Amino acid sequence: MATIVTGGTGFVGSNIVRELAQHGHQVVSIDVAKPDAMALRYLEPQSSNVTWVHGDILDQNTMDRVLEDHEIDKIVHAAVYTAIREDIERSESRRIVSINVDGTANLLELARKAQVARFVYVSSGGVYEGLGSQGQTLTEDTPLHPRQLYNATKYASELITHRYGELHGFEAAAVRLGGPYGPMERATGHRVVMSTLHQWTGKAVRGETIDAETEGYWDFTYVLDIAAGIRTVLDAPSLTHEVYNLNRGVQVSAQELVSAFREASPSANINLRTGNGTDMPQSSSSGRIMDSSRIRDDLHFEARYDLVAGLEAYIQWRREFGYTT
Template sequence: MNVVIFGGAGFVGLNIAEQLLARGHEVTLFDQAELPAEARCAFAPYGERLRVLRGDVTDRSAVDAAVGVACDAVVLGAAITAGAARDAAEPERILAVNLLAQVPILTAASKANVRRVINLSSAASYGASGRHYPLLEETTPCDPQSLYAITKFASERVVARLSDLWQADVISVRLSGVFGPHECAGGVRDTPSPQALIVDCARRGAPALLSEPGARDWVYAADVADAVGVLLDAAQPRHKLYNISSGVTFTAEAWGRAFADPDGGFVCRVAVSGETPTVTVHGLTRAPLSVQRMADEFGWRAKYGCEESAEHMRRWLHDHDRGGA
């Protein structure tokens, strides 16, 4: 299978690419950003099965060239994960990348007879509804608030409408709070996961003082990649929308303690009165996502909980010479 990942230099795209390459597929990464150094090193053994293209998803000709004529599947992962300041300063750019760029990509996929498109959406689509329901199912009403959440929810509706009109195979996945390998702050990601900030504190030898415990049904990027692989391989998925989550709730604070070397003296806790947090937990407190649809249809469950993901992250950092706790 030949898969084009738009937004492929982002950490979620890189995790998806890594699993697809390991399974023998061919992958094209399309992104405006350069491939991170550790990703270039990790992907080097795959040789010509990996193609990297620099380009803007709003450039129709570049998108057409990326999809080409030999593409089997497309992953729509390009997005600006904006905070409030960028919402106010760059609304046009956010809408262009997160929503309007979908149309030329889907058009190119349709012309190339691409078998399936996976649209990476977000649990942010639930918005304020996340505070009013005990469990967020794919059928739960949505009330998105931020431009990121609004564009992600709108993206689901746009691809669903066009897939019906064009008889195309397009699936959206709502990702819970994702963290894991290749993640870093900056660029188009204004709201890095607290886990990424905890890792950064550990590498610098600084205490990780959280703005709040950060309780959420976090999902490890390797599990997201595995779920996307399941959906790409599935013969005839029954639905057009699936939640992807670990299915368990744990705090970022607990994860940081599991990640830390118990003999290293690393401090990870919630900041007390008078302390300035070094780790900001972004996003609204919300109910967990139901993963029953993925479990019932495909038997899929996340492999990494709090302790498992912390251990895997330690090993990954060691193997990629980025330092650890």
């Protein structure tokens, strides 16, 4: 039996493929991009359990070919157009909606035709856009009203996924990711804005100065924990809920982030600054916290990497891979 992973050559997707293949899944990765040298190297130890399909999730011929060639048991839908800047929203509006919503519908149709056991939709903490203030906890039951196209399409796809599962008899769950960082984040055709910690670790391995904000709050989650959490949801004997937050659930201030980075990389040169021109392009969470207790209580999953351990592992991976971008 095969497990489909869409977006399998990308940042989060390649880590999902790796995690599932390590744990015995026969993974079929569908991606509009062919696996580059970095993806092939990263997944080389698991290559016998991975089949690469070069195709577009918007192309019905690709979907038909996958259905014909593989006996599909489960699907993880991670392919997405990550467009979080307004200029990209404006110039790529139709494409964002096509990939993020129409693409989801195509994968759900594949799930229906294949009569899969479970479908996991990889969503985002971005669905909580505009909600929360300092110290406020956001649960999976918090009412949502996202406005940005990326966030709105993620939430729309969650709703469509749940209803498809109800109508067509397969288990469906959405997993909302919080602040992923780590190996395999790089610029791709559908990911153009890099995370704060991608920029910081890149500068650290290049020996460049990092310009850090003095204000803000974040909740970063190491991508290996993200992948392990998704596998937990995919392989659980049963699911009590339709939505799970997947994050560390630990808020860090700008000062705490700098302190953790200095502990992980003592040689890093970090300047504290206020205002524009820093290496922290992503807006902070305004101090809000995504509650991660549901996945812990239901499925007994907890993130293994605290911030220092995650940063140490990420920097070590960059150096071993020679990835300095």
